[in-house]
Amino acid sequence: MLAQIESLSAASSSGVLLDLSAVVMLLCAFACLGSKLFDRYVTYYALQSIVLAFAAAVVGHALGQPDLWVLAVATLLIKGIAIPLATRRFLLDRLELHRDVAISTGLSTSLILGAALTAFAFLAIRPATLPHALVASAVVPISTAIILLGGLCMVVRRHTIAQLIGWLILENGVFLGAITLTATFPFIVEAGIFLDLVAAVLIMITFVSGLANRLATASSPELRGLRH
């Protein structure tokens, strides 16, 4: 197993491809953070998921793990196609949402914050944290950065859909970390995680559209009404 994982080191071609996919995914997260249009959020998320599926396939190929191929296909179909499609049809089109105005910090400020978080991720996840230099070295810090950027999206955006996309980006970061750090995760667990994600998105979409029916705009300032 160790020898297999070493084939993923930065020098090998699979390692390079993996690093490259990770960088593209990070850029997608930044693009989402720097955008103001709901449609773009969904597009960048879809693109990021497709790259994630590619990364899973690369790892699956390098390590000869058939279940990672299954995961790659599932990622492509569900995260790359189904979730973006459902978000567009059931939320963006039906609620006629275009521009996100419920942003608490300016775009440039959030981009600078994002850059700072990325730097922090690289500082925090030094190679020393990782027992062996097993994986393509940049992937783990980058996936940490994507997780932090997803979190940032959820914090600076007040609109429920933006928060949903932020969470999905965060989840993609976790998956990127998962396929490289723990390529051998038991399949049943991975399948369960995936199932939970799908159920969560379905329920969230239902809530958001239900909320939007009752409020003109479903953004979290209205949620303040709940405070006593």
Next chain:
Amino acid sequence: MTALVLLVPALPLLAAFAPLAGVRARGLGIAIAAGGVGALACAIAVAVDVGRHGAYSAFSGFLYVDALSTFFTITIALVVTLAGVGSIAFLRTEERRSELDLLQLRLYTIFFALFAGLMLASLETGNLGLLWVLIEASTLASAVLVGLEAKARSLEAAWKYIIISSFGVTMALVATLFLYYAATPLLLSPNQRLTWPALFAHAHLLQHDSLRLAFLLSVIGYGTKVGLAPMHTWLPDAHSEAPSPASAMLSAALLNTGMYAIIRFQAIALPELGRYTNRVLLVFGFASIVIGALFMVRRGNFKRLFAYSSVEHMGIISVALGFGGLLGVYGALLHTLNHAIGKCVLFLTSGELVQRWRTRESRDVSGALTAVPLVGGVLLLGSLAIVGSPPFGLFLSEFTIIRAGFRGSSLLTFLLLALLVIAFIAFVRSTAAMATGEPHAVDEETTARMSPASAIPLVAGMAALLLLGLWIPGGLNELILHSIGAIR
């Protein structure tokens, strides 16, 4: 044995099929309650067997039951039973007043069953990945219950709940990944690297930095579910907007499931990280007690009051785990059981109050003792019990925790005592005013006779609390001691 263990989550799940039988509110409620009773009976049978033959494992660790799991299974099955019986009366009243339509009643049954079944299942797995999957799934099921009334307020609360806890639980997934990674130096199969008994047996060999990250993230992640401050913000909204039996389940069962996961992670981290784990739990615990106690001072929505009291009690349990030692963990487990029963009774009482007075504001309710003596009495006694006054169970468990504290740091223990006093005054001030005084705004709906289904869980719960305050049964004592043995 495998069949018996699987029956514990399966029986409540069966209730999800009750809507197919075409029954109405009464039948749906009875199905839920029957599932709870069955689960409780099976959980006790499993506990007896585990007590005799030790931990039981099957399907390469995906099914794993030791004393700690059986302790939590019994606690949660008990809550499911009480809340299930409470659901019978709740659903009938909602049906009679057409507050919920038939579809909503059916959804309530299905998701209540899923919620209960998934929570019980999560306690019976040794695989930390599957534990995560089941806890997240039970969160999703409960989110539907929170948003069930489909009013703007309840949907908002449900959204807040689902997005904050999904975020938190995702952190717990990262924690699981890092733990898996920390086990890389061990020569274990991939599956065993996620299996709790294997990790626990090799805990001192785990990679230090990854383990530390894993533990910290698990406390933050599962702590979001537990309602530890500052990740507790979803909790008051969700508890106040959910139907009352579901609030009881959230507060008395779901929070404990999260705490169970934290206890498992701490057990793995303790040999390598030592006192660090205790300090982390103390910090989050005290933060929660402070937040809970301060927000209870304000009089307002009484379901929120109970919710903040849950934050406080989860803080107390976390502090007890932080004090550590035999006495600390004993107190934490005993307090888990006592709080679960007490809070379940209080939330069911709140359901009666909401249905009778049609308000959630504490100032609009008064004279409950005169108007409906049983509800008022349980409200008053239940409040006294939950703030830890003798002769109820919580007094005993808080006393144990304080004794554990004095063995370590007396300064922290005095701080804990001071906070408990604040919580006591704040909580009882609100509820005593609701129970006593002259009833006003009363109609025949308010003073309607209690049906047996709504009276039984209240009386049974209070009786159990009183019993636990006077005497800890030998079997329970043994179970708690075995639970501590399983994680040390």
